[in-house]
Amino acid sequence: xxxxxxxxxxxxxxxxxxxxxxxxxxxxxxxxxxxxxxxxxxxxxxxxxxxxxxxxxxxxxxxxxxxxxxxxxxxxxxxxxxxxxxxxxxxxxxxxxxxxxxxxxxxxxxxxxxxxxxxxxxxxxxxxxxxxxxxxxxxxxxxxxxxxxxxxxxxxxxxxxxxxxxxxxxxxxxxxxxxxxxxxxxxxxxxxxxxxxxxxxxxxxxxxxxxxxxxxxxxxxxxxxxxxxxxxxxxxxxxxxxxxxxxxxxxxxxxxxxxxxxxxxxxxxxxxxxxxxxxxxxxxxxxxxxxxxxxxxxxxxxxxxxxxxxxxxxxxxxxxxxxxxxxxxxxxxxxxxxxxxxxxxxxxxxxxxxxxxxxxxxxxxxxxxxxxxxxxxxxxxxxxxxxxxxxxxxxxxxxxxxxxxxxxxxxxxxxxxxxxxxxxxxxxxxxxxxxxxxxxxxxxxxxxxxxxxxxxxxxxxxxxxxxxxxxxxxxxxxxxxxxxxxxxxxxxxxxxxxxxxxxxxxxxxxxxxxxxxxxxxxxxxxxxxxxxxxxxxxxxxxxxxxxxxxxxxxxxxxxxxxxxxxxxxxxxxxxxxxxxxxxxxxxxxxxxxxxxxxxxxxxxxxxxxxxxxxxxxxxxxxxxxxxxxxxxxxxxxxxxxxxxxxxxxxxxxxxxxxxxxxxxxxxxxxxxxxxxxxxxxxxxxxxxxxxxxxxxxxxxxxxxxxxxxxxxxxxxxxxxxxxxxxxxxxxxxxxxxxxxxxxxxxxxxxx
Amino acid sequence: xxxxxxxxxxxxxxxxxxxxxxxxxxxxxxxxxxxxxxxxxxxxxxxxxxxxxxxxxxxxxxxxxxxxxxxxxxxxxxxxxxxxxxxxxxxxxxxxxxxxxxxxxxxxxxxxxxxxxxxxxxxxxxxxxxxxxxxxxxxxxxxxxxxxxxxxxxxxxxxxxx
Ligand code: FES
Ligand code: FES
Numbered sequence: 028x029x030x031x032x033x034x035x036x037x038x039x040x041x042x043x044x045x046x047x048x049x050x051x052x053x054x055x056x057x058x059x060x061x062x063x064x065x066x067x068x069x070x071x072x073x074x075x076x077x078x079x080x081x082x083x084x085x086x087x088x089x090x091x092x093x094x095x096x097x098x099x100x101x102x103x104x105x106x107x108x109x110x111x112x113x114x115x116x117x118x119x120x121x122x123x124x125x126x127x128x129x130x131x132x133x134x135x136x137x138x139x140x141x142x143x144x145x146x147x148x149x150x151x152x153x154x155x156x157x158x159x160x161x162x163x164x165x166x167x168x169x170x171x172x173x174x175x176x177x178x179x180x181x182x183x184x185x186x187x188x189x190x191x192x193x194x195x196x197x198x199x200x201x202x203x204x205x206x207x208x209x210x211x212x213x214x215x216x217x218x219x220x221x222x223x224x225x226x227x228x229x230x231x232x233x234x235x236x237x238x239x240x241x242x243x244x245x246x247x248x249x250x251x252x253x254x255x256x257x258x259x260x261x262x263x264x265x266x267x268x269x270x271x272x273x274x275x276x277x278x279x280x281x282x283x284x285x286x287x288x289x290x291x292x293x294x295x296x297x298x299x300x301x302x303x304x305x306x307x308x309x310x311x312x313x314x315x316x317x318x319x320x321x322x323x324x325x326x327x328x329x330x331x332x333x334x335x336x337x338x339x340x341x342x343x344x345x346x347x348x349x350x351x352x353x354x355x356x357x358x359x360x361x362x363x364x365x366x367x368x369x370x371x372x373x374x375x376x377x378x379x380x381x382x383x384x385x386x387x388x389x390x391x392x393x394x395x396x397x398x399x400x401x402x403x404x405x406x407x408x409x410x411x412x413x414x415x416x417x418x419x420x421x422x423x424x425x426x427x428x429x430x431x432x433x434x435x436x437x438x439x440x441x442x443x444x445x446x447x448x449x450x451x452x453x454x455x456x457x458x459x460x461x462x463x464x465x466x467x468x469x470x471x472x473x474x475x476x477x478x479x480x481x482x483x484x485x486x487x488x489x490x491x492x493x494x495x496x497x498x499x500x501x502x503x504x505x506x507x508x509x510x511x512x513x514x515x516x517x518x519x520x521x522x523x524x525x526x527x528x529x530x531x532x533x534x535x536x537x538x539x540x541x542x543x544x545x546x547x548x549x550x551x552x553x554x555x556x557x558x559x560x561x562x563x564x565x566x567x568x569x570x571x572x573x574x575x576x577x578x579x580x581x582x583x584x585x586x587x588x589x590x591x592x593x594x595x596x597x598x599x600x601x602x603x604x605x606x607x608x609x610x611x612x613x614x615x616x617x618x619x620x621x622x623x624x625x626x627x628x629x630x631x632x633x634x635x636x637x638x639x640x641x642x643x644x645x646x647x648x649x650x651x652x653x654x655x656x657x658x659x660x661x662x663x664x665x666x667x668x669x670x671x672x673x674x675x676x677x678x679x680x681x682x683x684x685x686x687x688x689x690x691x692x693x694x695x696x697x698x699x700x701x702x703x704x705x706x707x708x709x710x711x712x713x714x715x716x717x718x719x720x721x722x723x724x725x726x727x728x729x730x731x732x733x734x735x736x737x738x739x740x741x742x743x744x745x746x747x748x749x750x751x752x753x754x755x756x757x758x759x760x761x762x763x764x765x766x767x768x769x770x771x772x773x774x775x776x777x778x
Numbered sequence: 779x780x781x782x783x784x785x786x787x788x789x790x791x792x793x794x795x796x797x798x799x800x801x802x803x804x805x806x807x808x809x810x811x812x813x814x815x816x817x818x819x820x821x822x823x824x825x826x827x828x829x830x831x832x833x834x835x836x837x838x839x840x841x842x843x844x845x846x847x848x849x850x851x852x853x854x855x856x857x858x859x860x861x862x863x864x865x866x867x868x869x870x871x872x873x874x875x876x877x878x879x880x881x882x883x884x885x886x887x888x889x890x891x892x893x894x895x896x897x898x899x900x901x902x903x904x905x906x907x908x909x910x911x912x913x914x915x916x917x918x919x920x921x922x923x924x925x926x927x928x929x930x931x932x933x934x935x936x937x938x939x940x
Pocket of ligand 2: 240290291876877878879880881882883913914915916917
C-alpha cells in the first residue's frame with residue numbers, strides 16, 4: 028500500500044464521497060429532534076424562573092392542573108432524592124444531584140431560566156396557557172453573575188455547603204470557588220528571573236454560547252410496564268440513557284434512546300435538560316410527550332461556555348527561548364461546578380517547551396445557566412490570553428512571531444502536559460508552512476493588521492462499539508453508537524470500505540439506538556473518527572477474517588493459504604488457485620458479521636495554527652476579517668471535505684467569540700441577549716472564504732493515522748484575531764468580545 | 779379557540795389545514811402538514827432555518843401567520859427536487875460538503891434558489907449578503923458559498939447549453 032515516499036496509498040480514505048445521510052438532508056426528509064411524531068403525542072412546556080437567584084417558598088399548580096386539556100403537571104417534588112455521586116460523561120460530567128436539580132429546581136433557583144415546573148397538554152397553546160396559571164412564591168435572593176464579583180469575600184453564596192477543593196490550607200468558609208487546580212513544573216520564579224524579557228497582561232472574556240441551530244427537543248413514551256422510549260438528538264444516546272436512569276432511579280435497560288439527526292452540538296449536547304422531565308410527564312399522563320426548547324430557553328438555560336479572567340506572564344532570553352511562564356485564571360461555571368478548569372490548564376501552555384511554569388485555575392459558580400462543554404471546553408479563552416502574551420513577547424524582542432513560536436515549539440519526544448512524551452505532532456511543520464504561505468507575506472494597507480496564534484487540545488479516546496455485517500448480496504452495513512454530528516457516517520463507511528477492499532458505495536453506515544449496539548461514549552472530545560473509527564476497523568477486520576476462513580473451507584486449504592486483497596479472497600496454496608468475492612462468499616453459508624469494542628487510551632493530539640488579517644475602522648472600532656488561513660495537523664484526513672469543514676467552522680465560531688459574542692446580564696441577573704438578534708453569531712456577509720492547510724502527521728495508534736479534528740480549530744482564532752487587531756491599532760486587546768466600543772475604549776486608554 | 783380553515787398550494791399541490799389564529803405558518807407546515815423540512819431555529823426571524831417561498835418571495839415562515847397562507851402559493855425544501863431528480867443546488871451542496879449537521883440546509887437551499895431565480899450570476903459578495911439572514915453554526919459558510927456559486931454556473935449552463 029506504500030508508494031516510493033513511504034506514504035500509504037489508499038483507495039477510499041482521502042477521497043470525498045457524498046455522505047450517506049446527504050440526500051435526506053437536502054430534501055428535508057432527515058428527522059431531527061423536533062421532527063419526530065408519535066401517535067397520541069401531547070405537548071409539554073416548562074415554566075422557568077425569572078429570577079437569577081431565589082428560594083422557592085411554594086408552587087401552586089392546582090389551577091394549571093384543572094385546565095381542560097392539561098394531562099400532567101410536574102415539579103421538583105416529583106423527582107427522587109438522590110445521593111451525591113460524580114458521573115463522568117467523557118466530555119463534561121458532574122454530580123448527579125446537580126444534574127437533577129439543573130433539570131428541575133427544588134428549593135432554590137440558581138439562574139434566570141431555571142426550570143421550576145412543567146406541564147403536558149393536548150396542544151402547545153393549552154400547555155402555554157397552563158404555565159401562566161402556575162403560581163410560584165419566590166423569596167428573591169442577592170445574585171451574582173459576574174465572575175470577579177462571585178469570587179469576592181462578600182459575594183452572595185450559591186451553595187451553602189460549597190468549600191474550595193484543592194486549597195493548600197483548607198478553609199471552612201462557604202464560597203463560590205468550587206475548586207483550585209495547580210499544575211506546575213520546576214520553579215516558575217527562577218524561570219521568570221532568568222528571562223531577559225518578560226511580557227505580562229490581564230485578560231478577560233464573556234461567557235459565550237455554542238449556538239447550535241437546533242434547540243434541544245425530545246419525545247418520550249413511558250409505558251405502564253416501565254419501559255421508556257426516548258427519541259432525541261444529542262451527542263450521546265447512551266449519555267441520555269445513563270443520566271435519565273440515574274436522575275429518575277430507573278433500571279438502565281428500561282430506557283431505550285433512539286438518536287435522531289442532530290442539528291449541531293459543539294459540546295452543548297453532552298448534557299441533558301428535558302428528558303427526565305418528559306419521562307415524568309409521560310408517566311403521569313400516560314401519553315407520549317414532546318418537549319422542546321425555544322431559542323431563548325436555549326440561551327438562558329443550556330450550558331454556555333464560561334467567562335474567564337486570566338493573568339499571564341511569560342519570560343524569555345535574548346534569543347527568544349522561553350524560560351518561564353505563569354498563568355492564573357478563573358472560569359465562571361454557572362450554577363454548578365465544572366468550567367473546564369483542568370483542560371484549560373492542560374492546554375494553556377502546551378504548544379511550547381517551557382522549563383519552569385506554574386498554572387493555577389479556579390472554578391467558580393455564578394448565577395448563570397450551568398456551563399457545558401463547548402469545543403475544547405475551558406481552553407480557548409485561556410489560550411487567547413497566552414497567545415496574546417506570546418505575541419507581545421515577539422514584539423518586545425523585535426522577532427517574527429512565527430520564529431519565536433518555532434524556537435519554542437514542542438515536537439515529538441518533548442514532554443506533554445501530562446508528562447508523557449508527545450508522539451508525532453506537527454506544530455513545527457505547521458509553523459514552517461505558515462511562514463512560507465503567501466498569506467504571511469502579503470502586503471497590508473493602513474488600518475490593517477495580521478495576527479497568528481497556535482492552539483492545542485489533547486483529544487479523547489474512550490469506549491466505542493461498532494458492528495459490521497455483510498448482506499447476502501455482499502454489501503456491508505456498519506453500525507455504531509456514535510451520533511453523527513458532522514459527517515462521521517461517511518468516514519465510518521470509508522474506513523470499512525478501505526479495510527474490506529470494496530467501493531464506498533457498497534457500504535451503508537447507520538447509528539443505532541441504545542438497545543441495538545453496545546455502549547459507546549458520547550460524540551465529543553474529537554474522538555469519533557479516532558475511537559469509533561478504530562472499532563469499525565477492528566470489526567471489519569474480523570469480518571474479513573471470517574470471509575477468509577470461509578474461503579479456506581470452500582477451497583479445503585489452511586486459513587494461512589488465503590490472502591485478502593482487492594475485496595476478494597485469493598488462494599495462495601501451491602496446487603490450487605482461484606478467487607472468491609465477498610458476494611460469492613456471503614452466498615455460501617450466509618452473511619458474516621462481527622462486533623468490536625475498543626477503549627483506546629492514546630488519542631492523537633489536536634493542534635492548529637491560524638493566520639488572520641483584519642481591518643479596524645479607526646472611527647467606529649469595527650473589525651472586518653479580511654483573510655484567514657487555518658492550518659492543522661489532522662493526522663490523516665479520512666474525508667478531507669469534512670475535515671476542512673471542521674476547521675472552517677471552528678475558525679468562524681472563534682471569530683464570533685473574538686468579535687461579537689458574549690452574554691449580557693441586566694441588573695437583575697437576567698440574560699439580556701437571549702436571542703440571535705442580540706447575541707450575534709457570524710453571518711455569511713461578515714466573512715471571507717476560510718483557507719485551510721491540512722498537515723498530515725499520522726498518529727500511530729490509529730490504523731489510518733487519524734487525529735481528532737473537531738476541537739483544536741477553535742483554540743487559535745481569538746488569539747489570532749486579537750493579535751491582528753493589536754497589529755492594526757498598535758494597542759494590545761485584553762477583553763473578549765472585541766466589540767467596537769471595547770476597541771475604541773482600549774485604544775483611547777492606551778493613548 | 780375556534781380554528782380557521784386555510785386552503786393553500788404547497789409545492790404545487792393544493793392542501794387544506796385548520797389552525798388557530800395565532801399559529802405560525804412554520805408550525806402549520808410542520809405540525810398540520812408534517813412538512814418538517816422547514817426548521818425552527820429561533821421562531822423570531824433571526825436564523826432563516828424556516829425560510830420558504832410565499833408567492834415567489836423568500837420569507838421566514840415563523841413570522842407569517844398560518845391564516846395568511848389562504849389562497850397563496852408556498853414552496854418549501856420538500857419541493858425543490860423534481861421528483862427524485864435533485865436540483866443543482868442540492869447536488870452541489872452534497873458534492874461540496876456544504877452541510878455538516880444539515881439543520882440550516884433547508885433554509886439555505888430555499889434562500890439560494892430564490893437568489894438564483896432573481897440573479898443568475900451573483901458575485902461572492904452578493905451571495906454572502908443574500909444569505910446573511912441564514913445562520914449556519916457548523917460550516918463557517920465557505921463551502922455553502924462555493925456550492926451556490928457552482929450551482930449558479932450549472933443553472934446558467936442548463937439555460938444556455940440545453
Ligand atoms: S425559525 Fe424562523 S427565522 Fe429562525
Ligand atoms: S450545517 Fe449545521 S447549522 Fe449549518
